[in-house]
Amino acid sequence: MLESTIHVKIKGETLSELPLDLYIPPDALEVYLDTFEGPLDLLLYLIRKHNLDILDIPMADLTVQYMGYVEKMKAIKLELAADYLLMSAMLIEIKSRMLLPKPAEIAEEDDPRAELVRRLMEYEAIKLAAQRLDAMPMVGAEIQVASAYYQHISQIKPPEVSLDDLIEAWKNVLKRATLNQHHKLGRAELSVREHMSQILRRLKEEGLLEFTALFDVVNEGVPKLVVNFLAILELAKEGLIRITQQGAFTPIYIQTNLSE
């Protein structure tokens, strides 16, 4: 099929093969098909190529030649040929209607080719317009837009930082670190409950203790002393110890309630 030659007569001139400028080896036919944007494009090519009068298209010649191309397409790429086949049907229909005897009163504008001619001319106009658009200078290609650098281009302005700000921030970090340290000790190493147990254990061994003896002010830090004091209060609250004092400013004694 691909080897078959097409016999087309255009204005008396017989064409027996694909025009040279269109010839592509059969295995590359798909590529060649892609060079046409559709049946209108192919028809326009044939009309322009053979210098046919678009306003007086020789339907038989054009249809035969068009069919020659479409036959080749069908063999290769059926789905692509659908649009082309529709056009074939239209061409044949127009040709058939032209063969019918015209009633005398039919006016000139009722030429069966009129709609095809209108579509071809419309398509050609769009095709030329597209070429013109494509050739126009465009931003990103021929047009360079000025864009001097200014910070607002990045929209988000970074805040300014002075040396004073930095020093202030460092001081805050130190302050918070100190607080955290104490707090951490309180939670990690000291627990009121733990101290309560220790105090009870000592009271069990020694019976009676002076309040001050429960505080090792030399070796223990303030936090630990505070927790110790809290533990004593908690023990008293729970009724596990008894706190006594004979008079104002006299020593305070602590003993377990059980020891009585």
Place this chain on the structure above:
Amino acid sequence: MHEPENITEMKQILEAALLTAGQPLSLDEMLKLFAGRMERATLRMLLDELKAEWTDKTLDLVQVASGYRFQAKAQYSEFLARLNPERQPKYSRAVMETLAIIAYRQPVTRGDIEQIRGVAVNPNVIRQLQEREWIDVVGQREVPGRPSLYATTKYFLDDLNLRSLAELPPYEEFSQAEMPLSD
């Protein structure tokens, strides 16, 4: 900061804003520069003067659809292009023809485009144009299926250096006139 007191200062502010904007500035945007102390007519006059002042320099002040912008004069474009050797890939004929139909016949549906081109529209073609922000959907035609109506955007005009669709090459140029007659 003090508000500009004379024409020269006002033009300098406009110039700085336009040079650093990186995109067209509309009249409304430029009016903001003067905190309501500028009349539109005065602004237009200042822009005309600014444009004239740049005539002998390297940039043109041009008006496009979205507003005013400075751009390199055409005579430098080939040199500037050497900075970016990878040229923009060309759009296919299908894309350009679809764009031409939307530009000249808008608003159009996909069906309208198929009718004129005589082939089915590849969705990819529409997508490429939408991604470029050259076209968008402006509504639906009230027929069965409610097909989308496509139109070109301001960015399309901006990118082609146009103020309005009226500045496109006239459609009549392409119809009839360029059709060679048979012998």
